[in-house]
Amino acid sequence: MTMLASYLTLAAVLFCVGLYGVLTKRNAIVVLLCIELMLNAVNLNLIAFSKYGVTPSLTGQIFSLFTMTVAAAEAAVGMAVLIVWYRNRATVNVDEFDELRG
Amino acid sequence: MSTSFAEYAWLVPVFPLAAFAILTAMGKGARKTGPWIGIIGTLASLVLSLCIAFERMTDNADDYSKSIEWLQVGSLKLSAGFEVTNLTSLMLVVVTLVSFLVNVYSQGYMRDDDRISTFFAYVALFTSSMLGLVLSDNLLTFYIFWELVGVCSFLLVGFWYHKPEAKAAAKKAFIVTRIGDLGLLIALLLLFWYMPDHALDFTTIHNVFSTPGGVISVGITTLIALLIFVGAVGKSGQFPLHTWLPDAMEGPTPISALIHAATMVAAGVFLVARTFPIFEASDAAMTTVAVIGAFTAIFAASIGLAQNDIKRILAYSTVSQLGYMMLALGVGSVSAAMFHLFTHAFFKALLFLGAGSVIHGAHTQDIREMGGLGKTMKITAWTFGIGALALSGIPPFAGFWSKDAILAAALDKNGILFAVGAIAAFFTALYMARLYFLVFAGKPKQDGHAHESPSVMTVPLIVLAILSVVAGFVDTPFKGWLGEWLTGEAPEHHGSGIVMVVSVAVGLLGIYIGWLVYVKGTVRRDAVSSRAPALVRTLERKYYIDELYDLLIVKPLRSFGKALQAFDDYIVDGVVRLAGYSTSALGRLNSRLQSGQVQTYALTALIGIVILALAIAGRRFW
Amino acid sequence: MFNFNIDFSGEFFAFFSLAICAIVGAVLAINFTKVVHIVMSLAFTFVALAGLYILLNAEFVAFVQVLLYVGAVTILMIFGIMMTKHDGEGQEPARPLLETLAAIGCICLFGILFFAIRNADFPTEVAPLPDDNTRAIGLELFSRYAVPFELISVLLTVAFIGAVALAKREEDPQ
Numbered sequence: 001m002t003m004l005a006s007y008l009t010l011a012a013v014l015f016c017v018g019l020y021g022v023l024t025k026r027n028a029i030v031v032l033l034c035i036e037l038m039l040n041a042v043n044l045n046l047i048a049f050s051k052y053g054v055t056p057s058l059t060g061q062i063f064s065l066f067t068m069t070v071a072a073a074e075a076a077v078g079m080a081v082l083i084v085w086y087r088n089r090a091t092v093n094v095d096e097f098d099e100l101r102g
Numbered sequence: 103m104s105t106s107f108a109e110y111a112w113l114v115p116v117f118p119l120a121a122f123a124i125l126t127a128m129g130k131g132a133r134k135t136g137p138w139i140g141i142i143g144t145l146a147s148l149v150l151s152l153c154i155a156f157e158r159m160t161d162n163a164d165d166y167s168k169s170i171e172w173l174q175v176g177s178l179k180l181s182a183g184f185e186v187t188n189l190t191s192l193m194l195v196v197v198t199l200v201s202f203l204v205n206v207y208s209q210g211y212m213r214d215d216d217r218i219s220t221f222f223a224y225v226a227l228f229t230s231s232m233l234g235l236v237l238s239d240n241l242l243t244f245y246i247f248w249e250l251v252g253v254c255s256f257l258l259v260g261f262w263y264h265k266p267e268a269k270a271a272a273k274k275a276f277i278v279t280r281i282g283d284l285g286l287l288i289a290l291l292l293l294f295w296y297m298p299d300h301a302l303d304f305t306t307i308h309n310v311f312s313t314p315g316g317v318i319s320v321g322i323t324t325l326i327a328l329l330i331f332v333g334a335v336g337k338s339g340q341f342p343l344h345t346w347l348p349d350a351m352e353g354p355t356p357i358s359a360l361i362h363a364a365t366m367v368a369a370g371v372f373l374v375a376r377t378f379p380i381f382e383a384s385d386a387a388m389t390t391v392a393v394i395g396a397f398t399a400i401f402a403a404s405i406g407l408a409q410n411d412i413k414r415i416l417a418y419s420t421v422s423q424l425g426y427m428m429l430a431l432g433v434g435s436v437s438a439a440m441f442h443l444f445t446h447a448f449f450k451a452l453l454f455l456g457a458g459s460v461i462h463g464a465h466t467q468d469i470r471e472m473g474g475l476g477k478t479m480k481i482t483a484w485t486f487g488i489g490a491l492a493l494s495g496i497p498p499f500a501g502f503w504s505k506d507a508i509l510a511a512a513l514d515k516n517g518i519l520f521a522v523g524a525i526a527a528f529f530t531a532l533y534m535a536r537l538y539f540l541v542f543a544g545k546p547k548q549d550g551h552a553h554e555s556p557s558v559m560t561v562p563l564i565v566l567a568i569l570s571v572v573a574g575f576v577d578t579p580f581k582g583w584l585g586e587w588l589t590g591e592a593p594e595h596h597g598s599g600i601v602m603v604v605s606v607a608v609g610l611l612g613i614y615i616g617w618l619v620y621v622k623g624t625v626r627r628d629a630v631s632s633r634a635p636a637l638v639r640t641l642e643r644k645y646y647i648d649e650l651y652d653l654l655i656v657k658p659l660r661s662f663g664k665a666l667q668a669f670d671d672y673i674v675d676g677v678v679r680l681a682g683y684s685t686s687a688l689g690r691l692n693s694r695l696q697s698g699q700v701q702t703y704a705l706t707a708l709i710g711i712v713i714l715a716l717a718i719a720g721r722r723f724w
Numbered sequence: 725m726f727n728f729n730i731d732f733s734g735e736f737f738a739f740f741s742l743a744i745c746a747i748v749g750a751v752l753a754i755n756f757t758k759v760v761h762i763v764m765s766l767a768f769t770f771v772a773l774a775g776l777y778i779l780l781n782a783e784f785v786a787f788v789q790v791l792l793y794v795g796a797v798t799i800l801m802i803f804g805i806m807m808t809k810h811d812g813e814g815q816e817p818a819r820p821l822l823e824t825l826a827a828i829g830c831i832c833l834f835g836i837l838f839f840a841i842r843n844a845d846f847p848t849e850v851a852p853l854p855d856d857n858t859r860a861i862g863l864e865l866f867s868r869y870a871v872p873f874e875l876i877s878v879l880l881t882v883a884f885i886g887a888v889a890l891a892k893r894e895e896d897p898q
Contacts, residue, residue: 016833033763094699
């Protein structure tokens with residue numbers, strides 16, 4: 001087993017753990033954090049491929065930089081939405097975010 | 103022959119039809135003019151009918167018929183036309199005369215009714231249909247008019263539809279006669295099937311069935327004859343389909359006189375007379391007609407003894423007299439039947455109109471609550487008396503001669519039939535005596551309410567009374583020409599002396615007993631009811647026929663209907679509801695899936711992706 | 725089947741220990757109930773990941789990782805935690821069906837990914853990356869990726885302004 005496979009497996013583990021957190025955690029802040037964890041797993045993939053890929057290049061690293069930037073923006077906006085929500089409903093529990101209930 | 107009135111016979115039903123159309127077009131506004139339109143329409147028909155009849159009497163003209171091709175289906179032709187014979191011209195006069203008088207009478211009787219113009223429109227339509235029925239030259243148009251008079255009867259019986267009894271009676275009349283109509287329809291179809299060239303006109307029927315060893319076998323002939331008779335039984339209120347006729351008295355009294363005494367109920371007799379060759383070709387059918395007729399005559403007369411509603415007594419009397427006519431037909435004497443039909447139409451119309459006058463004056467229909475009306479309602483009392491005597495068969499009134507003719511014909515055929523007829527005549531005299539004495543004799547039971555009816559009502563009574571006196575003389579045993587005129591054969595009168603004596607004797611005996619019981623009081627009124635209460639109750643309940651039908655037919659049919667309704671409610675509707683319910687349940691399920699829980703959505707997406715990936719990966723191992 | 729074919733080099737030990745650290749941090753984050761603990765253990769994971777990036781010759785990314793995640797995002801989350809109440813923690817009603825299904829789904833997904841990774845055919849030779857990682861990235865960003873870089877800066881600006889606008893307490897009309 002190559003190093004690349006090891007990195008990818010690690011990324012898969014982190015991704016699945018993050019996904020599990022996103023699906024089960026009630027606290028919206030924790031959900032946001034778990035999304036960050038999933039993004040990090042993706043970043044790990046990108047960087048691993050930038051070194052061990054078919055054509056190793058810096059592109060993977062640059063993409064991961066972009067990803068981080070977008071993730072940071074997402075975290076900031078998400079947190080702002082959460083705070084507004086909390087102001088109106090006094091809760092940050094995801095299962096109470098059911099305004100779209102049918 | 104140059105132009106004769108018979109060529110314009112088709113106009114006879116057209117006049118009332120036009121009256122009906124005008125009345126319908128004018129609507130409810132025509133309270134004043136409406137009755138006049140009806141009267142004028144029937145008067146025109148009456149005049150034309152009289153012209154036709156007199157023309158036929160004088161020069162003994164040939165039968166006139168004219169038909170046009172109505173429908174052509176492939177090689178099949180259906181024609182519609184009219185035929186004037188002596189028989190039909192007689193019927194035309196009877197129908198138009200009674201109809202005219204009833205129209206005049208109704209103008210007074212129905213004066214205060216809100217729907218008087220509707221009433222006259224219905225009467226005009228009825229008259230028109232009845233005349234069309236009389237004039238029809240083939241069974242198909244005959245059947246159409248037959249149904250039309252049934253519809254008019256339904257409309258008029260239920261004229262006061264706010265009364266539940268009237269509604270029920272109308273429905274009953276319609277449904278019970280429908281049984282008969284079905285018989286007639288089947289007979290019609292059988293004739294259509296078996297007749298050469300599918301001809302349905304009366305002339306061809308006459309020719310086919312008069313030929314000995316004809317084209318149609320005896321079995322089929324009997325079947326057709328019996329089915330036609332079923333139609334006649336339904337329309338003419340013969341046993342066992344008589345139950346609708348007494349109930350039909352819920353309609354306005356002029357209607358009882360016109361439809362349910364004089365004209366429409368006679369249509370059954372007329373039908374048998376018109377198709378008489380078919381009956382003559384089958385002995386079994388003739389016997390059936392005679393037996394049913396005789397039985398109905400005595401059966402209905404015995405019920406009439408125990409009724410208390412004046413119109414119901416007359417209704418059972420009508421049933422009984424129609425039985426006489428059937429008896430006459432059954433023993434082969436068309437002329438006697440038509441003669442009795444002719445006289446009966448007058449005196450029964452008279453009795454009904456008189457009863458209407460009594461009801462109008464006394465405001466009740468229960469004869470036990472009446473009494474002494476003879477003092478205040480002189481004209482009504484006299485004319486009613488004439489009608490009662492005519493019905494009881496006392497000479498020289500019309501009913502005597504015609505009943506005598508029937509009894510003579512019956513005796514000629516079968517002694518038992520004669521005996522039954524004679525007993526029925528005794529019952530007839532008895533119940534008429536009871537009715538007359540209870541209503542007109544004795545002390546008034548109401549204080550001064552009763553008053554004579556207006557002249558518009560009494561004049562028809564007088565006219566009918568005169569007719570009831572003289573109508574019999576057209577065919578007396580001594581000098582008879584009606585029978586010859588109708589059948590074209592010289593009538594033979596057998597045993598007239600005995601018959602006359604018996605007939606008069608039973609009539610007088612009945613009246614005498616009635617006088618003893620209800621006037622003199624020699625015999626106590628409850629002499630019979632105290633000794634045989636069950637018998638009286640049975641008579642009062644009309645032999646429990648209605649109850650029997652209710653038990654045997656109505657109840658099972660109703661439960662069958664309930665079962666079908668349950669099937670409809672639970673199975674058919676259930677399927678429909680299931681379709682609706684499953685759709686809405688699916689919708690509710692889907693709506694529950696839309697829980698608004700983002701994590702549930704995400705989980706669903708994840709599971710979907712996993713399944714997709716597994717499916718794609720699994721394909722490799724397929 | 726599982727022929728891991730591992731050469732026990734120094735790089736592998738470093739990877740192994742850092743991977744353990746990352747996974748432990750993530751799993752702990754899932755199991756903790758207090759939000760602050762979760763944030764801290766995830767920060768630990770992020771640091772471990774930064775170490776892995778260094779192992780992968782991506783020093784600049786590792787540096788940004790520490791700066792951005794451990795420094796900015798985590799601190800932002802802690803602020804968020806401080807600005808909201810978390811009374812009901814620990815006694816939340818369990819959602820066993822959801823959790824079971826999520827666990828099954830995640831394990832299946834991991835199985836599929838693992839299966840894919842195991843069956844993928846990866847090149848064995850490793851081409852050397854430029855030594856001066858930061859410089860090379862800078863050159864790339866300002867030449868080849870200049871437009872995306874500017875776009876991402878616009879995105880960041882918009883996001884921060886939007887966040888401020890969202891979170892700003894609305895003025896009372898009075």
